[in-house]
Amino acid sequence: xxxxxxxxxxxxxxxxxxxxxxxxxxxxxxxxxxxxxxxxxxxxxxxxxxxxxxxxxxxxxxxxxxxxxxxxxxxxxxxxxxxxxxxxxxxxxxxxxxxxxxxxxxxxxxxxxxxxxxxxxxxxxxxxxxxxxxxxxxxxxxxxxxxxxxxxxxxxxxxxxxxxxxxxxxxxxxxxxxxxxxxxxxxxxx
Amino acid sequence: xxxxxxxxxxxxxxxxxxxxxxxxxxxxxxxxxxxxxxxxxxxxxxxxxxxxxxxxxxxxxxxxxxxxxxxxxxxxxxxxxxxxxxxxxxxxxxxxxxxxxxxxxxxxxxxxxxxxxxxxxxxxxxxxxxxxxxxxxxxxxxxxxxxxxxxxxxxxxxxxxxxxxxxxxxxxxxxxxxxxxxxxxxxxxxxxxxxxxx
Numbered sequence: 001x002x003x004x005x006x007x008x009x010x011x012x013x014x015x016x017x018x019x020x021x022x023x024x025x026x027x028x029x030x031x032x033x034x035x036x037x038x039x040x041x042x043x044x045x046x047x048x049x050x051x052x053x054x055x056x057x058x059x060x061x062x063x064x065x066x067x068x069x070x071x072x073x074x075x076x077x078x079x080x081x082x083x084x085x086x087x088x089x090x091x092x093x094x095x096x097x098x099x100x101x102x103x104x105x106x107x108x109x110x111x112x113x114x115x116x117x118x119x120x121x122x123x124x125x126x127x128x129x130x131x132x133x134x135x136x137x138x139x140x141x142x143x144x145x146x147x148x149x150x151x152x153x154x155x156x157x158x159x160x161x162x163x164x165x166x167x168x169x170x171x172x173x174x175x176x177x178x179x180x181x182x183x184x185x186x187x188x189x190x
Numbered sequence: 191x192x193x194x195x196x197x198x199x200x201x202x203x204x205x206x207x208x209x210x211x212x213x214x215x216x217x218x219x220x221x222x223x224x225x226x227x228x229x230x231x232x233x234x235x236x237x238x239x240x241x242x243x244x245x246x247x248x249x250x251x252x253x254x255x256x257x258x259x260x261x262x263x264x265x266x267x268x269x270x271x272x273x274x275x276x277x278x279x280x281x282x283x284x285x286x287x288x289x290x291x292x293x294x295x296x297x298x299x300x301x302x303x304x305x306x307x308x309x310x311x312x313x314x315x316x317x318x319x320x321x322x323x324x325x326x327x328x329x330x331x332x333x334x335x336x337x338x339x340x341x342x343x344x345x346x347x348x349x350x351x352x353x354x355x356x357x358x359x360x361x362x363x364x365x366x367x368x369x370x371x372x373x374x375x376x377x378x379x380x381x382x383x384x385x386x387x388x
Contacts, residue, residue, distance in 0.1 A: 013387065044387050052264050053385045071382075075267040086258035089207065102199040103266035 001028045002061075003077075003143045003165045004049055009058035011044050018044045021058060022188050026143070031166040033176035035187045039148070042169035043083065045188065046147035049167055050080040063142065076104075079141035083148040085128040093119070097135050104139050114138040118160050125156045133157065143167065154179050196268060200276035205283065207256055208247070212284055215243045219288040223295025234348045236292050237311030241344040244285025244315035245337065248322035251277050253386050260386065270382025277381075278320055278374055285315030306359050307351075313366035314347040320373035327380045343369055 004026040011019040019041050026032050036042035047053040048060060051067035051074035060067055062074040090096040094112055101111035115138035122130040129150065136144065137160060146168045149157055158179075170176040176185040205212065219240050226236040253260050263273060289311045318340040325336035351362035 011385075011387075018387070040387075047387065050265065053387055072267045072269055075265060080265050082261060084257075086261060089256075089258060090203075099199055099203060100262060100266070103196050103262065103268065105193060105196070105267070 002026065003028050003030075003063065004167060005059075005061045006049070006055075007059040009048060009055040009060050011048060011053060012056040019048065019055075020188070023058075024186060026165060026167055028142070028165055031161075031168075031180045031182075033168045033170055033180045033185045035170050035173050035176045035185060037171075037188070039083075039171060041188070042148050042171060046080060046082075046145050046167075046169050049143075049145045050078045051075050052080065077142040079136035079139060079144050081129075081133050081136055081144070081146045081149070086132075088128065088131060093131060093134075096131060097138055100135050100139060106139055111135075111138040114140070121160050122156050125153045129153060130156075133160065137161075137164070145169075148175075149179060151175060151178065193268075193272070196266070197272065197276040197279065200263060200273070201279045201283070203259060204251070204256070204277070204280045207259070208250060208280070208284075211250070212247075212287070215246070215284070216288050216291045219243060220291035220295040223292035223297075224299050226296065228301040233296070233307060234311075234352065236296065237289060237307060237314070238344060238348060240285060240288040240292050240311055241315040241318045242341075243288040244281050244319035245322040245340050245344075247281035247284035248319040248340075249326060249337070251280060251323060252326040253384075264386060271375075271378035274323075274374060274378035274381050278323055278377065281319035281323065282316045285319050286312045289315050310347065310351045310359055310362050310366075313363055313370075314344040317347065317366045317370040317373065318344040320370050320377065323377045324373065324380055327377075327384050 002025050004024070006022050006024050008021040008023055009019065010017055010021050022045060024032070024034070034045065036045060044053055048055055051062055051071045054068050063077045065073040067074045090099065097112050097115045098108045101108040115134045118134040118137045119130060122134060141164065143165045144161060146157070146166070148169055148171060168176070168179055170179065173185060173187070222236050222239050226232040289308060293308045321340035321343055322337055325333045328336060347362050347366055350365060351359050
């Protein structure tokens with residue numbers, strides 16, 4: 001089953017293409033690394049794969065849903081880990097997981113247990129990156145999109161994302177290859 | 191289906207981050223209520239100040255001010271109208287509390303505004319906040335136009351309530367209900383269409 005399908009998907013803002021025509025098919029359980037020319041392109045492509053940004057032209061489908069028509073259905077399947085480090089302004093990690101679980105309509109206590117289990121396996125990863133990753137994995141997404149993960153944490157991230165369909169964006173071919181050695185690396189708009 | 195738990199979680203988190211500003215503005219509204227003169231114009235001026243606080247609280251919901259929270263809300267499986275209602279409750283609550291503080295301030299000075307005045311001022315604060323919320327997703331002239339519209343709406347509500355016609359307060363409240371409904375729908379649709387790419 002195809003988890004993510006993009007057909008000539010573009011994103012334009014202010015008369016300029018940020019994401020040029022991109023096509024890809026990501027099957028369930030597959031890991032795929034996409035190499036982008038610019039950081040902004042990688043960021044928007046990742047957001048487009050998560051139904052958080054709608055394509056200007058072309059088509060994107062997540063699971064069997066169209067993000068333009070059913071963004072909520074798409075967001076139930078996908079999780080996104082951003083590249084930018086956000087200030088952690090929750091009272092505790094549990095409060096952070098509870099908040100995310102409430103918004104996703106998931107039982108908060110089960111989410112906490114899962115999040116702590118992931119967090120234990122992410123020891124060594126800086127909490128600014130480990131917290132969001134552990135929290136989104138606790139929501140049990142079908143597809144995980146990671147925007148430009150940091151090279152230092154590649155090994156730790158791989159250990160917790162083995163059983164999930166994964167799409168990652170990168171800026172260099174080396175990074176993409178190092179992050180997903182056995183997976184396909186695709187280049188976009190070079 | 192609208193999930194109350196998600197709505198309340200968003201309101202709680204947003205209010206928690208704004209608590210210092212909230213405290214100062216409410217204290218300011220209370221002080222204005224305490225020192226304002228005992229005539230109709232000053233009374234409406236004092237309550238209008240609470241509407242300005244509500245507009246400011248609405249503008250504080252602008253994407254980018256609370257980036258982490260914005261990102262989580264944007265990623266959550268919530269409909270635009272759900273998110274709009276949750277975000278609208280924040281400035282609405284600030285507006286109502288500020289109006290209440292102004293009313294209590296005037297009551298402490300032994301010149302309390304009437305309950306009807308407080309009700310109309312609260313409704314005006316809420317509706318102006320709802321209109322101002324659409325400004326948070328706009329830029330330049332459109333942003334200024336929405337803020338201007340929010341202020342004008344509050345002024346029109348106060349003017350209608352003060353008019354010497356039968357059922358003037360009821361007409362003012364009805365206007366608030368209609369304008370608030372349209373403004374909230376408009377904000378929900380804007381939010382659903384908005385692509386926040388920074």
